[in-house]
Amino acid sequence: MRQPIAALLLAGFLAASEPPALVSAQAEEPTEDEVNAIAKGLYCPVCENVPLDVCPTLACKQWRETIREKLALGWNQEQIEQYFVEQYGDRVLAAPPAHGLNWAVYLIPPAVFLAGAAVLVGAMRAWRRPPVDHGMSQPAAAEDPYLDRLEEELRARG
Amino acid sequence: MTEEIGYTALVMAFLLALYGAGAAAFGAKRQRPELVESARRAMLLSWPLISVAALAIIVLLVSGRYDVEYVAKVTSSTMPPYLKVTALWGGQAGSLVFWSWLMAAFASAAGLRRWDRDRDLLPWVIVVTMVTLAFFLSLVIFVENPFRRLWLDPVGNTVTAFLRPAGARPLVPSDGQGLNPLLRHPGMIIHPPMLYLGFVSFVIPYAFAIAALVSRRTDDRWIRVTRRWTLVAWLFLSLGLLLGGRWAYDVLGWGGYWGWDPVEIAAFMPWLSGTAFLHSVMVQEKKGMLKHWNVLLIILTYALVIFGTFLTRSGVLSSVHAFAQSAIGPMFFAFIGITSIVSVRLLLDRWGALRGENQLNSLISRESLFLLNNFLFIIILAVCFLGVIFPLASELFTGQTVTVGPEWYERITGPLFAGLLLLMGVAPLSAYGSSSWRLLGRQLWVPGALSLVVPAGLLLAGVRNWAAVLGYSLAGLVALVTLYEFWRGALARHRRHGESVPLALVRLAGRNRRRYGGYIIHLGVVLMALGIIGIELFQTETQGTLARGEQLSLGQHVLVFEGLTQFGTPDGREVSRAEVSVYKDGRFVGRLFPRQDFYVAANQPMTIPGVRSTLEEDLYLLLVGWEPIAQQGATFKVFHNPLVNFVWLGGLVFILGTLVAAWPDRETAPVRRRVPAGAWASGD
Numbered sequence: 001m002r003q004p005i006a007a008l009l010l011a012g013f014l015a016a017s018e019p020p021a022l023v024s025a026q027a028e029e030p031t032e033d034e035v036n037a038i039a040k041g042l043y044c045p046v047c048e049n050v051p052l053d054v055c056p057t058l059a060c061k062q063w064r065e066t067i068r069e070k071l072a073l074g075w076n077q078e079q080i081e082q083y084f085v086e087q088y089g090d091r092v093l094a095a096p097p098a099h100g101l102n103w104a105v106y107l108i109p110p111a112v113f114l115a116g117a118a119v120l121v122g123a124m125r126a127w128r129r130p131p132v133d134h135g136m137s138q139p140a141a142a143e144d145p146y147l148d149r150l151e152e153e154l155r156a157r158g
Numbered sequence: 159m160t161e162e163i164g165y166t167a168l169v170m171a172f173l174l175a176l177y178g179a180g181a182a183a184f185g186a187k188r189q190r191p192e193l194v195e196s197a198r199r200a201m202l203l204s205w206p207l208i209s210v211a212a213l214a215i216i217v218l219l220v221s222g223r224y225d226v227e228y229v230a231k232v233t234s235s236t237m238p239p240y241l242k243v244t245a246l247w248g249g250q251a252g253s254l255v256f257w258s259w260l261m262a263a264f265a266s267a268a269g270l271r272r273w274d275r276d277r278d279l280l281p282w283v284i285v286v287t288m289v290t291l292a293f294f295l296s297l298v299i300f301v302e303n304p305f306r307r308l309w310l311d312p313v314g315n316t317v318t319a320f321l322r323p324a325g326a327r328p329l330v331p332s333d334g335q336g337l338n339p340l341l342r343h344p345g346m347i348i349h350p351p352m353l354y355l356g357f358v359s360f361v362i363p364y365a366f367a368i369a370a371l372v373s374r375r376t377d378d379r380w381i382r383v384t385r386r387w388t389l390v391a392w393l394f395l396s397l398g399l400l401l402g403g404r405w406a407y408d409v410l411g412w413g414g415y416w417g418w419d420p421v422e423i424a425a426f427m428p429w430l431s432g433t434a435f436l437h438s439v440m441v442q443e444k445k446g447m448l449k450h451w452n453v454l455l456i457i458l459t460y461a462l463v464i465f466g467t468f469l470t471r472s473g474v475l476s477s478v479h480a481f482a483q484s485a486i487g488p489m490f491f492a493f494i495g496i497t498s499i500v501s502v503r504l505l506l507d508r509w510g511a512l513r514g515e516n517q518l519n520s521l522i523s524r525e526s527l528f529l530l531n532n533f534l535f536i537i538i539l540a541v542c543f544l545g546v547i548f549p550l551a552s553e554l555f556t557g558q559t560v561t562v563g564p565e566w567y568e569r570i571t572g573p574l575f576a577g578l579l580l581l582m583g584v585a586p587l588s589a590y591g592s593s594s595w596r597l598l599g600r601q602l603w604v605p606g607a608l609s610l611v612v613p614a615g616l617l618l619a620g621v622r623n624w625a626a627v628l629g630y631s632l633a634g635l636v637a638l639v640t641l642y643e644f645w646r647g648a649l650a651r652h653r654r655h656g657e658s659v660p661l662a663l664v665r666l667a668g669r670n671r672r673r674y675g676g677y678i679i680h681l682g683v684v685l686m687a688l689g690i691i692g693i694e695l696f697q698t699e700t701q702g703t704l705a706r707g708e709q710l711s712l713g714q715h716v717l718v719f720e721g722l723t724q725f726g727t728p729d730g731r732e733v734s735r736a737e738v739s740v741y742k743d744g745r746f747v748g749r750l751f752p753r754q755d756f757y758v759a760a761n762q763p764m765t766i767p768g769v770r771s772t773l774e775e776d777l778y779l780l781l782v783g784w785e786p787i788a789q790q791g792a793t794f795k796v797f798h799n800p801l802v803n804f805v806w807l808g809g810l811v812f813i814l815g816t817l818v819a820a821w822p823d824r825e826t827a828p829v830r831r832r833v834p835a836g837a838w839a840s841g842d
Contacts, residue, residue, distance in 0.1 A: 032701035032793070043561045049419045051563070054412035054780075054795070056754070056763045061783070094563035096548070101556055105548050109570050112540045120533050124526065127447070127518040 030071035038067050038077050041094045042084060051094070161226060161305035164214025165320060168255070171207035171262065172299055174200045175292035179285045186281035186373075194281045201269045201284050204291060205262035212259045215252055215304050219245050225330040227318045228252060228304040234336030234759060236729040241337060244347045248337045250471060250486075251304035253350065257467065258294040260351075260358040265291060268362050268387075276383060282369030283362075290361055293493050301485045336730070339757040339764050345405030349398055353425050356395025357463040360432060362387040364460035367453050371504045376511055381439045381452065385672075389820035392436060395429045396816060400809040411765030411780050413699065413797035415805065418567040420546045424466035427542050431459040434535035441525045444590055446515030448525075450505065451532070453512070457501040462539075464494050469546065520593040527585040531578065538574050541567065568694070572625070576632060579687065582680050583609075583635035586643050605638035629691040637684045640677045647674075667818060675819025682815055685808025692801025701782065701795040712796050715777055716741040720749075722781075722792055732756040736781045736792050740770055752781040752794070773807075775800045 039053035044063055047055045052063055063084075070080045084092045096102035178200035185193030215228070219242045224230040232245040232252065247256040265287035273280050298304060306318045309326035317323055340346065363384035370380035402422060403415035416422060435455040441448045468490035505512075518526055545562040553559045587601035612634035613627050621627060644663060651662035667674035702710040704719040711717075720737040727733060735753035739746060750768030757764070770777040776799040783793040 032703070032795075033699075036699070036701055036795075041563075041565075043563065045559075049417060049561070049563075050410075050412065056411065056765050056782075089558060091549075091559040091561050094561060095566045096552070096560040096562065101552055102560060104551075105544060105562060105566065108544055109537075109541050112544075113537055116533055116537055116540075120529065124518055124521060124529065127514065 164211040165305045167207045167210040171204045172295040175288040179288040182281040182284035205266040208259045230334040234334040251302040278373040279369040282372045283365045286365035349401040353398030359391030367456045393816040418564040424469040428462040430539040434532040449512040523593040524588045524590045579632035609635040633687040678815030682808045682812030689804030699797045703793040752779045
């Protein structure tokens, strides 16, 4: 577990490590919405489960500055995300990248769904018996004597 | 002295819980009712004892006894008295005492009911509730003692201990650290008790289920007895989740109410299994089916209740290593494991005797659709469980931590929730037992045809988001089917009894509160779905830095920055508050005051939004940053949240429906013994 101070220092270092001349070389300053569009998909290691675009801490503010600088340099979203991954690991991404053990989060849900569906179909088949032909349709059954009567009335109305 | 009284009361309650569990089990095995009665009285006595302990903690909190570690951690002299009282559940040790207090209260309430018809269940209900209580009390007595004091050892180190260590002298800090600022919100004051009430209430139906298994009762008595307990548990859990969402919306400052955070999911998981249980028990009551499944669901719900508390209390969410280092984590883990294994083993032992009394006659019968409903709830639960567990598994097995964020959950659970909406639209019109597509079609065509107005209207209005069109169409179908059910019932009464339609509606609901309470809940879900789809699919946002007098636009709204003030408050906050004028379509509609509160002692900022709320939308404005010296420029982030207030409105309707369904009535239904008592032997 990285310590908050270490993360702050790292973030500060990263923010300060870009040559200012390169930043100013870009003609157009990225808008805050452009910064947030990328920050929304990133999580700093300190602020658990708070996306970067809305996190109020100093460390996250510095990360957003780093994104701004990278955008000003012409980097795209993928490059910026990769940059943060290289610095802090996969945990900065909003979802685990699909490799190694991480495949589990993408494969298990459909597998569980299919397995559950198979169990359900099996159980339903096992419980099922041939339908009884009552010769007429039956409306929804009631759950107490009153509703039995109610359903009778509804049936009578056709 | 106060701490000694409190701790002694806790120890006595713990011993009584152990005695109660042991005496009840022994009394049942040896057919000695006097021992069971003694155990029942021990159970009743546990609540006043834990009340004494809780009261002692409150006295320490309110009187500012900062030499007590817990008091120093969760209170400070600047906190108002009501917050000092609610700090009882603001920290780990206090919240565990609070959990135990509620557990003892619910166990006592169960112990005070009339047991004439269920004498055989009583001892095992006592065993389950008292074992659970003893576990939580053991945590506070042996690990998280809220009465531990601060001491300075002879070499000047701060140590904590209940009794004075050799050579140590008392350490009395001049002030405490204070309650986490995030928890000083009215929603957060009520939210934990609601969740705990929900958690604890689910222990009672679980206790009855286990008692039915042990005492070899094959009838649905345990379900009928606990029907109301389950609804009450579900009500509190739903309230807790709603309040938590409102708190997040008001306090966390990220423009939403649900972030798929593991702590949120910890409370959501037992709600999911509990909701599945509430539906499937109806099948057992009506058709004598799904007996295994219902027992399994309540075992699962109990395990998830303990698991939820474990997730939030063990430190495991921060890191698996924190979990391993804490004493409380492995204890929880062991307790969940042991209770689950024992419960499932008991279920397997009784498997044969719990066979269903009926079979499925149709794949579109009510019971089949309830099964599908359960399937979807359990898949959503499995997804939530995976999302919470996977980062821990990844850290454990690869050393890499990963984030499983909202997008992953939403992508997977979205279609499953849509499936649940579809079932809510169809199931009320299906029949128990034999059913056919022809019958269902006949019932469904009127509301189904009417509901086509929704997608047609949306497409004509230019909405091209297919997920929104589908979601709103399903919500429309559910609403129409539900209203159609009310209408045809009321009309039948009107024709039969000559009652006015409003009176017929009231009497209809009054005669079958569970059914019509359930329909009101469905209407609440429809309203919530409107809000959820609105904010999830149509939320827009922008951010900008403004000098005084400059403006920021978002859709039809224009916001003008009027100025910023900074001031201190008596409770230790440095407040920076912006004033922003809001115009909609060029017309002035009001002022917003977003602010940032910086809690100096806790070194923690809080972003409090300024919100302009109408039924149609929320304009949610955050003060992200500002120039502290010139006070000329400030950065704002603004969200436009369409229909979000339908979430809260739907929540109110949802709660109303649950109250209607759970409202007490006279018990008239006879015990149904569909299977001879001797049949248990075949399952052994």
